[in-house]
Amino acid sequence: QVQMLQSGAEVKKPGASVKVPCKASGYTFTNHIINWVRQAPGQGLEWMGFMDPDPKYNLTGYAQKFQGRVSMTWNTSTSTAYMELNNLRSEDTAMYYCARVSVEIFSSEFQEVHYYYLDVWGTGTTVSVSS
């Protein structure tokens, strides 16, 4: 079955970087976009960005809040996505999820709309930032 496997936990000091892996299995890695979402303790979900490993596109897109501080990469040969966050601060303490994206397309006479939704989520990686 489709799985997004994530490691357990990372502990970092302020100013450091963290690189969170997400190993996909059960589907063709290049056929689906992967999104990254984080959740601070007791808080809601926060979208961080996406990566499209399709070799036709090789795209990434980041939430404005994380521009310049986040990088999403992948290794197609190992079906592994990575999210790297730099210059960590205490507010970055959170659970970090990767999630596979599926697309629902609605077509009308005038336009075609692509709806992106997260159909399979990883188990999450806890990142704690503390001095």
Place this chain on the structure above:
Amino acid sequence: SSDLTQDPAVSVALGQTVRITCQGDSLRNYFATWYQQKPGLAPVLLIYPKDNRPSGIPDRFSGSSSGDTASLSIAGSQAEDEATYYCQSQDRYGHLSFGGGTKLTVL
């Protein structure tokens, strides 16, 4: 802060119907997706556009929308439905946004 607004908490009596709402400008152009999250677990896809349920999701869950508001309805609420529910929308670039979440208590 979120561009999508949800009530922080809602309660429902066991077996009754509850509606959880999500409001935001993007919902005038895009149908919402809904996720369920139980404590200590990753979110689970509940409803995707347009009012589709993944396999394994009971048909007591349904979605609807009107104007700038999307709604998730749970008919005949069960104890196991106690969870936090998040709506999700997007922009034309595929950038997603989430509501702040609604914690549902089943009494």
